[in-house]
Amino acid sequence: MARLRVPVGVLISSDGPYSVVSKSMLCGALLGLDQAQAEHRDLQIDPVIANPRGDNSLYSAMAAEMLASGVRHVVGCYTSSSRKEIIPLFEKADALLWYPSHYEGFESSNNVVYTGAVANQHLLPLVEYLMRNVGRRIFCVGSNYIWAWENNRILREAIGPHGGAVVAERYFPVGCLEFNQIIDAILAARPSFVFNTLIGESSYQFMRDLRAACVAEGIDQARELPVASCTLSEPELAAIGPDAMDGHITSSVYFASLDTPENRRFLMAYRARFPDGPVASADAEATYLAVRLLAAAVAEAGTIEACAVKGAVSSRTIMAPQGEVRIDPETMHPSLTPRIARSNVSGGFTILREAARPIAADPYLIRNSSRFGAAAIWPVLGVAS
Secondary structure, three states: OOOEEEEEEEEOOOOOOOHHHHHHHHHHHHHHHHHHHHHOOOEEEEEEEEOOOOOHHHHHHHHHHHHHOOOOEEEEOOOHHHHHHHHHHHHHHOOEEEEOOOOOOOOOOOOEEEOOOOHHHOHHHHHHHHHHHOOOEEEEEEEOOHHHHHHHHHHHHHHHHHOOEEEEEEEEOOOOOOOHHHHHHHHHHOOOEEEEEOOOHHHHHHHHHHHHHHHHOOOOHHHHOOEEEOOOOHHHHHHHOOOOOOOOEEEEOOOOOOOOHHHHHHHHHHHHHOOOOOOOOHHHHHHHHHHHHHHHHHHHHOOOOHHHHHHHHOOOEEEEOOEEEEEOOOOOOEEEOOEEEEEOOOOOEEEEEEEOOOEOOOOOOOOOOOOOOOOOOOOEEOOOO
């Protein structure tokens, strides 16, 4: 019996301003493709890999080329701007984009399967933790695009029930490396913490410069002026460098330090496949998960057609490296387990909080709104620092 041919597009920027994260995503995709081919002998999985280099116009052109060649499933995009750039192409072609990045939510396309976290799984748990354990005065610094705008908007609404206040909100072009003036403003304002929605090299340079400025002023930045985010991952700690990688508070659904059988197997396979790095991250794990779900759904459906594959992946539960994951058939978003961690000098994360069970995605914050108070996902497993 002939095997079903499954061309799978991989649309990930292995170069450009956020390539540190994207290279990790590409590794997750490649590992997932290897394992999916070994597991599903009835499929012939043919990767079609493209590198848009962080350029939204290239995302659009390359996605269009893939779809025109007969590809019906593409795994990729890191930024919300690149995702929104190409979704209309998938809707027109009735193809599926498998989007593996955490994002701001307020979207649910019939032609996207999401495997990353949304605000009630990353930002609201972070707000709750910070308001209770760090402080209520916040200085927001972000890259000037959708991710930062939307997360800061949600943050402002979420801190209201906790008595929080945003003391300032500043945005910079993606790729910006000059932060002296804003760091002076942060030191003058002395907020409880900085909420960082900068991405890529901008984020790494900002954290290096903030740490250096605090050292010059005799301020213990990690303790007195911590940086919090929903994006920071293990490969990025190495990019920041040893002088400034520790003490940052991050909300995510996956950290490489998770001690589960599934994660141990994932890390062993990942390190064997990519001995020279980059190290595994939430972005790598979510991309790996997207590929594994895609292959399993195609195998079950017996076709690459989008409608049948969506039906097969709906309500599917998988034990991923992060834990149990289930795709909601109504939103095509996953149930995930929120976690809070602090970066350490070893280039990893120490987990501070862990939800007791997976939390259903609420992409439009219908069930989790400032009108009702931020989502109370704890009691927790783990110990507060």
